[in-house]
Structures are given as C-alpha cells and as structure tokens.
Amino acid sequence: MHHTSNLRGIALMIAASAAFVVCDTFLKLSTEGLPPFQVLFIRGLVATLWSLPLVILTGNLRAVGQVADKWVLARNGMELLAVLCFIVALANMPIADVTALGQTAPMLLLLGVAFVYGERIGAVRMGLIAIGFLGAMLVAQPGEAGISVYALLGFAMAAATALREMVGRKVPGHVPGPVVALGAILVVMVGGLVAHLLFERWVVPQWQHLLFLSASGFFLTIGHLCIFLAYRYGATSAVAPFFYMFTIWAVISGVVVFGTVPDALALTGIALILVSGVAVVLLDERRRRLAPVA
Numbered sequence: 001m002h003h004t005s006n007l008r009g010i011a012l013m014i015a016a017s018a019a020f021v022v023c024d025t026f027l028k029l030s031t032e033g034l035p036p037f038q039v040l041f042i043r044g045l046v047a048t049l050w051s052l053p054l055v056i057l058t059g060n061l062r063a064v065g066q067v068a069d070k071w072v073l074a075r076n077g078m079e080l081l082a083v084l085c086f087i088v089a090l091a092n093m094p095i096a097d098v099t100a101l102g103q104t105a106p107m108l109l110l111l112g113v114a115f116v117y118g119e120r121i122g123a124v125r126m127g128l129i130a131i132g133f134l135g136a137m138l139v140a141q142p143g144e145a146g147i148s149v150y151a152l153l154g155f156a157m158a159a160a161t162a163l164r165e166m167v168g169r170k171v172p173g174h175v176p177g178p179v180v181a182l183g184a185i186l187v188v189m190v191g192g193l194v195a196h197l198l199f200e201r202w203v204v205p206q207w208q209h210l211l212f213l214s215a216s217g218f219f220l221t222i223g224h225l226c227i228f229l230a231y232r233y234g235a236t237s238a239v240a241p242f243f244y245m246f247t248i249w250a251v252i253s254g255v256v257v258f259g260t261v262p263d264a265l266a267l268t269g270i271a272l273i274l275v276s277g278v279a280v281v282l283l284d285e286r287r288r289r290l291a292p293v294a
Contacts, residue, residue: 005234009235009239013234016222017245021246023216027090030043037087040188043213047221051181054224066174069171080191087192106162110280112163132276140154
C-alpha cells in the first residue's frame with residue numbers, strides 16, 4: 001500500500017512539473033506581443049478564477065482569510081520577487097535555460113540554511129552544490145561582456161525562490177497548502193499590476209493572448225493541486241527527486257514549441273544541474289533516515 005502511495009505521489013509530481021512548464025510555455029507565448037508585467041497581471045486574474053474552485057473542492061474555503069497571515073505574506077512576497085525576475089528572463093531567454101537556472105534554488109536553499117541556522121553542509125553536499133553551479137554557469141555561458149542581464153535575473157529568481165522556501169518554513173502548519181497557493185497568485189497578480197503601471201504601457205491583448213493566458217492560469221492551478229497532492233500521497237524521499245523533471249519538460253517545450261535546442265555546453269550544464277540536484281535530495285534523505293531519534 002505504501003509502495004502504491006509513493007508511485008501515486010511520483011506520478012503527481014511528474015504531472016505537476018509538466019503542468020508548470022505548460023503554464024510557463026503559454027506565458028512565454030503571451031510575451032510575444034504583450035509586456036511581461038502586464039502578462040503577469042492578466043494571468044493572475046485568470047489564475048484566481050481557476051484557483052478559487054480548488055480551494056473550495058479541498059474544503060479550505062473557511063481558511064481563505066489566512067492568506068493575510070504575516071508569514072504567508074512574507075513567503076509570497078519572495079514568490080513575487082522570484083516571478084518578476086522570471087517573467088523578464090523568460091521573455092528574453094530560451095525556456096529550458098531559464099528553468100535550468102531556477103533549478104539551482106534548492107542548492108541555494110542549502111547554503112542559506114547553513115548560513116542562517118548554522119546547519120553543517122558537509123564536503124559531499126558542498127561538492128554537489130559546486131557541480132550544480134558549474135552547470136548553471138555552462139547554461140548562462142558568460143562571454144567577454146560577462147553574464148547577460150537576463151541570466152543574472154535567472155540567478156536572482158533562484159535566490160528569491162530559496163528565500164521563499166526559507167520564509168515558508170515559518171508559515172503556521174494549520175494554513176492549508178491551497179490557501180498559500182491562492183495567496184501567492186493574488187500577491188503576484190497585484191505585484192504584476194504595480195510593476196506594469198510603473199514600467200510599462202498597456203497593450204490591448206489580442207484574442208490569442210487571452211487564450212494563452214487562460215490556459216497558463218489553468219495549468220498553474222493544476223500544477224499547484226498536483227504538487228500539493230504529491231506530497232500528501234507520497235513520501236518526500238520518493239517524490240522530491242522528480243522535482244527536477246521541470247528541466248526535462250522545459251527542454252521538450254523549447255524544442256517542440258519554440259524550435260530552440262540548447263547547445264552542447266547548455267545541455268551539459270542542464271545535465272550537471274539535474275544530477276547534482278537529485279543527488280543532494282537523495283543524500284539529504286539518507287541522512288535523515290540515519291539520524292538518531294531522540
């Protein structure tokens with residue numbers, strides 16, 4: 001029974017990663033003709049309409065007010081920073097490259113936890129983190145002028161994502177996952193509107209933009225639902241390594257939808273990020289299993 005639950009959790013994590021990449025694919029298609037922050041705002045409107053039924057179906061309607069919890073707001077503020085960096089990078093970089101840079105977030109999280117809480121990293125994990133960052137540099141491919149501003153935004157997105165997870169540890173356990181996800185959608189929507197008003201001019205969306213953004217909002221909601229259920233059904237040790245399926249799906253999206261194939265260096269970098277990331281997850285789980293119980 002436990003084996004079956006883990007398989008279900010793994011399948012849900014793979015589905016979640018696919019849904020998020022489909023969401024990002026439609027988001028990137030929408031930036032071809034619309035300013036990126038306007039895209040975030042419109043997507044937020046649609047995603048809110050999709051996510052409210054999710055909150056209701058999971059029986060969390062009475063908990064909606066908890067989106068205003070100070071730690072939920074702080075966590076989702078980091079989400080906003082990450083998404084603002086992501087949308088600009090996504091509009092100007094191949095989707096596989098942006099996604100791969102974002103996959104360094106768990107490694108940055110390890111470094112952040114070590115710095116803030118004094119948790120010992122160890123030589124093996126530090127070596128794996130170094131391999132992951134080497135992979136990120138191969139993806140970014142700095143030239144004579146240095147790393148492009150969009151690749152820097154990709155790194156900033158990963159750093160903000162790591163901060164989001166650190167702050168997320170403070171979110172009270174009684175706050176349901178779908179409510180946190182709804183809060184993130186609302187904060188990003190409002191933040192996207194503010195950024196649009198400050199830095200962009202409104203462009204009248206075409207019907208295809210509205211179609212793309214409706215689909216993006218739908219798959220965003222599906223992704224949140226699947227990742228929530230993945231950790232509910234499956235053990236973290238079984239489910240977490242499949243988080244790195246994001247990059248695989250993003251490469252497929254780049255080839256099929258945008259006709260972009262990463263060059264040899266970028267593919268090597270993506271492979272290094274995948275291998276080191278999965279190895280870190282598996283090593284952490286092994287350490288937890290071997291840790292003495294007080």
